[in-house]
Amino acid sequence: DQEQAKSPRPYRLGVMGGTFDPIHHGHLVAASEVASVFDLDEVVFVPTGEPWHKSAQEVTPAEHRYLMTVIATASNPRFKVSRVDIDRPGPTYTIDTLRDLRHARPDAELFFITGADAMAQILSWKDVQELWSLAHFVGVTRPGHELQNMGRDDVSLLEVPAMAISSTDCRARVAASEPVWYLVPDGVVQYIAKHNLYTPVQQQTRPAT
Ligand code: ATP
Numbered sequence: 001d002q003e004q005a006k007s008p009r010p011y012r013l014g015v016m017g018g019t020f021d022p023i024h025h026g027h028l029v030a031a032s033e034v035a036s037v038f039d040l041d042e043v044v045f046v047p048t049g050e051p052w053h054k055s056a057q058e059v060t061p062a063e064h065r066y067l068m069t070v071i072a073t074a075s076n077p078r079f080k081v082s083r084v085d086i087d088r089p090g091p092t093y094t095i096d097t098l099r100d101l102r103h104a105r106p107d108a109e110l111f112f113i114t115g116a117d118a119m120a121q122i123l124s125w126k127d128v129q130e131l132w133s134l135a136h137f138v139g140v141t142r143p144g145h146e147l148q149n150m151g152r153d154d155v156s157l158l159e160v161p162a163m164a165i166s167s168t169d170c171r172a173r174v175a176a177s178e179p180v181w182y183l184v185p186d187g188v189v190q191y192i193a194k195h196n197l198y199t200p201v202q203q204q205t206r207p208a209t
């Protein structure tokens with residue numbers, strides 16, 4: 001009716017946070033599946049800045065992770081990439097990501113997408129009580145991890161096609177000269193090779209001059 005035509009439903013914005021070091025088909029399938037089931041208008045991928053829970057390890061510079069995420073999502077009109085976390089100084093906390101996105105899109109309903117492993121850690125996240133008020137959380141299945149019911153109405157659990165892929169395994173494969181074709185998008189395979197990512201320095205190849 002007319003009343004509904006005047007007030008369309010709020011914009012439904014999915015948020016997929018991650019280190020994306022590198023982005024792989026597990027991330028993309030999860031985002032695509034949640035977008036379909038929850039009728040999302042858009043999913044924004046948000047590469048972390050300096051990841052607070054990974055600071056002990058080496059993490060690839062944010063610009064590389066950002067560009068791989070752009071390459072991987074470029075062909076999907078509903079997928080976008082945000083720089084909010086990589087442009088914010090200091091370690092990344094999901095609460096800041098959601099506050100920034102809420103500020104940029106006050107009209108939108110936020111759906112934060114997280115895999116089973118990250119879901120299990122959620123209670124240890126900073127300002128967890130405010131997290132629930134900023135977004136609806138969607139936990140997706142991930143091979144090798146138990147998807148825990150958080151006992152909350154505003155947390156949904158969704159089974160997605162099983163992709164036994166992790167960025168850690170992709171990095172180890174590249175370091176061991178094993179293929180990552182079909183685990184990550186073609187453009188990401190090529191980006192990794194072009195920039196010698198994940199390859200020990202002594203094995204790096206130089207382009208012919
Ligand atoms: P790393 O091994 O470096 O931790 P990762 O593969 O876990 O990398 P992240 O960038 O840490 O990737 O994950 C970002 C988000 O995507 C997290 O919520 C994570 O649970 C989810 N995720 C990652 N891989 C999968 C997968 N294969 N299936 C479902 N969800 C996934």
Ligand code: MG
Pocket residue numbers: none
């Ligand atoms: Mg991870």
